[in-house]
Amino acid sequence: MLHITMIGCGAIGVGVLELLESDPQLCVDYVIASAGSADLVRQRLASFKQPPQVLTALPADARPDLLVECAGHRAIEEHVLPALERGIACLIVSVGALSEVGLVERLEAAAERGNTRIELLPGAIGGIDALSAAKVGGLDAVSYTGRKPAKAWKNTPGELACDLDAITEATVIFQGSAREAAQLYPKNANVAATLSLAGLGLDRTQVTLIADPLSDENVHQFEARGAFGRFELSLRGKPLLANPKTSALTVYSVVRALGNHAHAISI
Numbered sequence: 001m002l003h004i005t006m007i008g009c010g011a012i013g014v015g016v017l018e019l020l021e022s023d024p025q026l027c028v029d030y031v032i033a034s035a036g037s038a039d040l041v042r043q044r045l046a047s048f049k050q051p052p053q054v055l056t057a058l059p060a061d062a063r064p065d066l067l068v069e070c071a072g073h074r075a076i077e078e079h080v081l082p083a084l085e086r087g088i089a090c091l092i093v094s095v096g097a098l099s100e101v102g103l104v105e106r107l108e109a110a111a112e113r114g115n116t117r118i119e120l121l122p123g124a125i126g127g128i129d130a131l132s133a134a135k136v137g138g139l140d141a142v143s144y145t146g147r148k149p150a151k152a153w154k155n156t157p158g159e160l161a162c163d164l165d166a167i168t169e170a171t172v173i174f175q176g177s178a179r180e181a182a183q184l185y186p187k188n189a190n191v192a193a194t195l196s197l198a199g200l201g202l203d204r205t206q207v208t209l210i211a212d213p214l215s216d217e218n219v220h221q222f223e224a225r226g227a228f229g230r231f232e233l234s235l236r237g238k239p240l241l242a243n244p245k246t247s248a249l250t251v252y253s254v255v256r257a258l259g260n261h262a263h264a265i266s267i
Contacts (some may be wrong), residue, residue: 002262005030005064005088006052007079008071009041011242012093015251016070016258021049025262028052029064032071032079058083066091066261068254073097073186076107084110084118091119091257093250096193099182099202121257124247125191125220127233132198139226142199144178144192147210147219152244157184158211170212178205185209187245191220199224218247 002025006013009031020026031052033041038054045051058067058079067083068091069075076097080090084107098104098120111118122128131142150164153173158164161173174181179202181189189207196205212219221234237247260266 002026002258003065004028004258005032005058005062005067007032007067007069007075009033009044009054010070011240011246012251012254013070014044014242015240015248016068016254017045017048017052019251019255020258023259023262026258030055030058030062032056032058032075064088066258068258069093070254073100076103080118081106081110084114084116087114087116089116089119091121091254093121093123093254094186094190095120095123095197096182096186096190098197099179099193104197119257120194120197121253122194123190123250123253124218124235124237125194125222125233126235127222127231128194128198130231131195131222131224134224134226134228134231135199137227139200139224141206141226142195142204142222142224143206143208144195144220144222145208145210146189146191147212147215147221148188149215149217149239149244150211150213152188152218152239153185153209153211156188158209162211164211164213167211167213170210170214172208173211174207174209176207178202178207181207181209190250195222220247 031054035056042054067088070093158173162171178192178196182193192207196202218237218239223232237249240246240248
């Protein structure tokens with residue numbers, strides 16, 4: 001059995017826990033929540049058959065097989081870096097956090113000191129295996145367009161780009177590099193950061209973000225060109241009911257990654 005500690009338990013975390021209940025090879029022993037949200041998390045998990053213990057920090061003697069970050073960017077500094085130093089392997093969902101200058105290098109150094117590893121999860125996008133393979137032969141260009149319902153851009157800089165409540169057609173709210181996108185839209189641009197880390201990097205990956213009042217889907221499109229040839233991918237994902245900023249596929253991506261670590265065959 002694989003023993004797991006989860007950092008954060010919002011919409012993604014709850015969705016993951018619901019799906020893991022039916023897998024006897026996976027066990028979430030602890031959920032780490034902030035002091036201000038711990039009681040709320042306990043209430044969310046009260047209906048589970050065997051709810052994990054909710055704590056505000058990983059116990060000093062705890063040695064989970066995997067630590068899974070589902071909490072957002074701040075959790076990487078607070079929990080992931082110390083866990084790596086302790087030799088605990090970590091799975092990261094909030095890949096957009098790695099747009100912070102120097103953070104990738106700090107994570108890598110911590111993992112090396114702890115003799116462990118970090119896995120960045122693809123989340124809401126597919127084709128990461130093909131893109132990273134194409135990188136081996138040499139990439140010339142990678143571009144990404146993210147289109148989400150207008151309400152998904154609430155409480156983001158998108159509100160400064162247009163009146164999200166008044167627009168009647170698809171409206172571009174950002175164009176720039178993946179690094180800029182991840183810094184300005186940390187809860188919306190994990191896909192752009194993931195593509196850039198698999199491909200040409202944060203500064204050479206071009207990103208366009210669109211608010212679409214006529215859409216009820218999160219649409220991800222990217223194109224890559226290089227020595228291998230060219231490919232395009234378009235994915236129309238349903239958002240999580242509990243959080244329109246997040247695609248439901250993100251939850252499934254976490255469950256798949258955990259299954260690959262626990263089961264005899266991985267794909």
